[in-house]
Amino acid sequence: MRIVEQKSVGNVGGARGARGASGSGARFTIDQGATSTKAEAKAPISILGGLEALIAIQSEDNTREKRKRSLKRGQSMLDVLDELKLALLSGHLPANIQSRLGMVLQDTGASGDPRLDGIVDAIELRAEVELAKLRQAQRRES
Numbered sequence: 001m002r003i004v005e006q007k008s009v010g011n012v013g014g015a016r017g018a019r020g021a022s023g024s025g026a027r028f029t030i031d032q033g034a035t036s037t038k039a040e041a042k043a044p045i046s047i048l049g050g051l052e053a054l055i056a057i058q059s060e061d062n063t064r065e066k067r068k069r070s071l072k073r074g075q076s077m078l079d080v081l082d083e084l085k086l087a088l089l090s091g092h093l094p095a096n097i098q099s100r101l102g103m104v105l106q107d108t109g110a111s112g113d114p115r116l117d118g119i120v121d122a123i124e125l126r127a128e129v130e131l132a133k134l135r136q137a138q139r140r141e142s
Contacts, residue, residue, distance in 0.1 A: 063112055070111035074120040077104050077127045084130055098134045101127055 080101050087093045105127055110117050 067111045067113060069109060070116055070120055073107050074123050077123045080104050081127060081130060101131045
């Protein structure tokens, strides 16, 4: 069903005519498929705006997710390094500390934030140094 509103310029200031008078009010008609082709032709234009918005939202979500993963990775490395420090101070190294440190280092990915990436890179470097020390000590023992 299509609603067509017809207003004439002459009726703007004048009195309203009787009901059903030509040129005033709204007229309701049912078309047999003519409007569907017009609607289909205009649909891609309105969809493009929605697609652009979705793409923008997805890219922002990706940035947030990358940042969260990078923060979580840095925190995980710091947790394992703290555990290693406490184990060294107590004189008892857990058997799985080397494998845990190696697993944390396998996770990679930049967040897109240069400051955050610099901090995570520094933590990663420290973790790699500690892992190399552990491997070297293990070779000496063998």
